[in-house]
Amino acid sequence: MMTDLKVQFNQSTSLSDPMLSYPYQIQRVRRESRDTFTLTLQPASGPNRFIFLPGQFNMLYLFGVGEVPISISGNPADTQNVVHTVRAVGAVTKAIQKLKKGDVLGLRGPFGSAWPVAECRGNDMVIVVGGLGLAPIRPAICDILAHRPEYGNFELIYGARSAKDLLYKKELEQWRSRFDFHVNVTVDSAEPDWQGDVGLVTAIIPRACFDLFHTVAFVCGPGVMIRFVVMELLQRGLKMENIFVSLERNMKCGIGLCGHCQFGPFFICKDGPVFSFDRIQKWFNLREI
Amino acid sequence: METLESILAEHSFLKGLEHRYLKLLTQCASLVNFSPGQVIFTEGEKARQFFLVRHGKVALEIHRARRGPITIKTIGKGDVLGWTWLVQPHHWHVDARAVELSRAVSLDVPCVLHLCETDHDFGYEIMKRFSHALVQKLKSLNLQLVDFYDD
Numbered sequence: 001m002m003t004d005l006k007v008q009f010n011q012s013t014s015l016s017d018p019m020l021s022y023p024y025q026i027q028r029v030r031r032e033s034r035d036t037f038t039l040t041l042q043p044a045s046g047p048n049r050f051i052f053l054p055g056q057f058n059m060l061y062l063f064g065v066g067e068v069p070i071s072i073s074g075n076p077a078d079t080q081n082v083v084h085t086v087r088a089v090g091a092v093t094k095a096i097q098k099l100k101k102g103d104v105l106g107l108r109g110p111f112g113s114a115w116p117v118a119e120c121r122g123n124d125m126v127i128v129v130g131g132l133g134l135a136p137i138r139p140a141i142c143d144i145l146a147h148r149p150e151y152g153n154f155e156l157i158y159g160a161r162s163a164k165d166l167l168y169k170k171e172l173e174q175w176r177s178r179f180d181f182h183v184n185v186t187v188d189s190a191e192p193d194w195q196g197d198v199g200l201v202t203a204i205i206p207r208a209c210f211d212l213f214h215t216v217a218f219v220c221g222p223g224v225m226i227r228f229v230v231m232e233l234l235q236r237g238l239k240m241e242n243i244f245v246s247l248e249r250n251m252k253c254g255i256g257l258c259g260h261c262q263f264g265p266f267f268i269c270k271d272g273p274v275f276s277f278d279r280i281q282k283w284f285n286l287r288e289i
Numbered sequence: 290m291e292t293l294e295s296i297l298a299e300h301s302f303l304k305g306l307e308h309r310y311l312k313l314l315t316q317c318a319s320l321v322n323f324s325p326g327q328v329i330f331t332e333g334e335k336a337r338q339f340f341l342v343r344h345g346k347v348a349l350e351i352h353r354a355r356r357g358p359i360t361i362k363t364i365g366k367g368d369v370l371g372w373t374w375l376v377q378p379h380h381w382h383v384d385a386r387a388v389e390l391s392r393a394v395s396l397d398v399p400c401v402l403h404l405c406e407t408d409h410d411f412g413y414e415i416m417k418r419f420s421h422a423l424v425q426k427l428k429s430l431n432l433q434l435v436d437f438y439d440d
Contacts, residue, residue: 131438
């Protein structure tokens with residue numbers, strides 16, 4: 001039987017002043033889809049190494065506009081660059097979308113809990129993501145692939161509205177070409193040139209290949225997707241404590257002070273965003289929360 | 290040795306079906322292959338067979354004037370292709386096209402309907418399985434309506 005898995009917290013999160021932003025310069029902007037883009041940042045001053053755990057997030061501050069919590073999407077082994085994939089949906093993210101190489105953003109972090117990637121070694125891994133949910137889980141995928149022989153079967157099930165909305169297309173192709181990583185991509189509807197699946201991620205879970213007693217699932221995406229994916233995983237026989245989810249709420253301070261991201265007895269920014277499902281299931285289906 | 294009956298017994302749609310019913314169904318079954326791009330049926334056609342997919346991928350498409358087809362779902366190994374044969378007027382309401390080399394068991398609709406009429410226990414068993422498959426389809430459609438991947 002597998003030992004108890006717990007989400008991880010990065011000790012480096014205890015910054016000297018967690019409310020102080022550091023200037024980071026944009027090195028690269030890559031357009032992912034119509035409204036989504038990926039920024040690669042490097043410190044403009046201060047410490048030049050950025051250490052984080054997969055699943056953590058930063059607060060990005062656009063001077064004079066505002067601050068937003070954005071998951072870290074880079075490879076944790078790369079301590080030089082900080083990578084964020086952002087969807088332009090609000091005032092701050094729409095303003096960030098207009099920035100170019102060389103512009104400067106404020107950054108504080110990393111904050112929050114992490115996917116228990118190292119603790120899962122020895123298990124089969126099932127990662128189910130939808131929409132922008134691939135961004136916060138990409139560091140976990142990089143980490144697992146960097147230590148691939150230490151894991152069993154590895155399945156990624158990724159759903160998006162359409163082929164145009166898929167993130168990291170080149171990387172997806174590279175992952176698909178590996179013999180030790182089973183990548184399932186599905187979209188809601190498609191043009192005839194699409195060779196992949198059409199349908200929801202929940203339809204792929206029943207045929208995913210994993211050992212029930214030695215499998216850990218990571219789930220990341222919109223709340224409604226998480227709810228139905230978890231139901232499907234439980235129906236396959238996975239235990240709640242072996243299912244990890246990443247939740248999103250209105251994070252403001254990042255350190256559990258302001259209460260904006262309260263979720264039952266938890267603060268998503270401090271106790272999450274990654275939780276084992278057994279810890280939160282009592283509150284997960286409450287409509288008032 | 291692999292027989293048509295054993296192939297039917299292995300398909301997830303018929304899993305657990307009594308031996309005598311499998312034997313009956315074998316009378317209506319044949320093996321078929323579809324090459325990539327092959328149209329299996331088109332909207333409005335009379336539904337003369339339905340299929341139990343054993344391998345490959347089949348796209349269900351709706352044709353849009355001047356904009357070409359759009360794939361609304363793909364189905365694969367273990368899925369049933371076609372259910373509108375169950376109800377009047379027994380016509381297909383979408384197009385089906387093999388995305389890749391696909392293999393299936395083809396079941397002759399008049400033959401299966403005849404078996405259902407003459408042996409109601411068999412018919413009830415088949416209807417229960419189709420009801421389950423249809424509920425799964427409906428659940429999936431409901432979720433697609435809520436924009437599953439957008440917060």
